[in-house]
Amino acid sequence: MMPGLRQTNAFHTDLDHRGNPLSVSEREQLLKPYLPPRPAKQEKGDNRPPSSRPRHLQHQPRIRPALLHLLHYTLFTLLHAIFSIYIRFRQVYHAIVGRLLAILHYHFRTPELIKRDVRRLSKVPQHLSVILELPPEGGKRDRLEALIVDACEVAAWSACAGVPMLSIYERTGILKSSLPSLHRRISKTLTSYYGNSPLKPTLSLRAPHLATYSPPHSPEPAVHGDMVAAQHPHLTVLLIDAADGRQTLVDLTRTLASMAQDRKLAPSDISQELIDAEISESVMGEPDLLVVFGEGVRLDGYPPWQVRLTEIYGVQDNNAGVGYSVFLRALYRYAKAEMRFGR
């Protein structure tokens, strides 16, 4: 139990209430009433005084523990009943807030509206990361289709908000199965946002251990000349899955071990910088912001090395899945956060 104020104070300063330093036994005396009972094992030990009465006459408390247990159980049930009512209310509340925000800030597939939404922000992440989930139900085609639609939308929002680098994490890696077709889909979505405007960003798609897929641009850059092409907005989309997390670190260990066996590298040369360089090159660097579209924050196998200082955003009780309002709220929070690096 929490010691009372007097005891806390005494512990804090290591002095008793008259200002004399406490001795070890005094301190123990202070704490005695708050300690849990000795573990049962020790009670059976020999240090207990031998009792004078025969064993069968000794009082064995039975009713009191049973009553206490009953009380605890009743309280537990009651508490959970109240709590589940509370949580339902909270879910409804969050759902309403989410809906309202979604109505107030809808993008209408118009880049200008998204730009207006992010204009007030002091900074936009240079590397944004999202965790998407393959819907658990439905046929394989439908699930993949839903996932691709989500990925395309997020890519379009990022492009409009001016994020140059987007990494999409999906546990199973099913998105990686066909880069060209995904590239086509994202381009199509971008076109539906930008129309044929010259501001439409170019797109390259890549995944670790796979070649970058960026097909030759449509004639636009040639028409506008090199000057414009240099400032032309560009979006890089990176696809990652669970194998790019732990597995990469294990593979790296294996590679380093075999290098050490060949005497190309001493174990003492392995430093954080070396590993960081290797990982950044083979997978990606640290994202600035990670948006989780699930119900709560769960990383679900996201690459561990990279999330060190990443700001993580998830909306409590988010049932709506991938939504523009969640994306926008994440950007807002990111812009407000003060950068604190261990200081």
Add this chain to the structure above:
Amino acid sequence: MSSTYGTHLRRWLLGLPPVEWAVQQIRGLLISTLKCGPIPQHIAFVMDGNRRYARQNSLETVEGHHMGFEALARILEVCYKSGVRVVTIYAFSIENFKRSRYEVDGLMDMAKTRLVQMSQHGELFERYGARVRILGDLSLVREDVMEQLDRAAEMTKHHDRAVLNVCFPYTSRDEITRSIRETVREYSTPSQRAAGRGGFSESHRTSGVYRLSDFMLWQCHEDTEIRFVDVLWPQFSLTTFMPILLEWQWRQRRKASDESRQGVLKVQ
């Protein structure tokens, strides 16, 4: 002015023996009540906000750390009494060495005093049956503190009912790097070692900063429930902790009922 008067009144009220007794009884009752449901096996805390707490209440920074330590003691008690087996705390980051000399020294002194106090009460520790393990780069620790750390770990090493992991000069990247280095050194078995500790059930971060700051990256990127709690660590107590535990229990039960429903579906 009125707020200081308020705290005085509160302190006086809480200090009254009957009130104190009642508060204790209620705490005990709540903990026993929580115990009726599932309890996470492993909880990790990032104790953040001691300095901001001190600043907000115009205290010395070191004082803030002291308050933080007391909050820790309270929470540890709740955890162990309610049946959590492993508690991991992020006590000191390697990055923290960048802070002012004065503060780092103050922190180290505090760690030492607490450890000395701890090892004087070895017998009391036995009642919780907690084993202390230190994780981190110990080569960075001051000699005299190191001695006490060793003593504490040595003294409690035979306890087996619970574990307290103290991350003291720790960053997760450092941990991963070291385990890779060790593995490479051993040549024979190129596999990760750090994984042995297993995943968490829950991880908490206090104080409205929303990142992991290099804590337990390897251990909590799978199925751990991460909660960012918007209070400063010294204010973290049973009242803030209980809703989180309750929600976890609630989720756990819902998951269990979902699974049983799925089981039924499969049978049909």
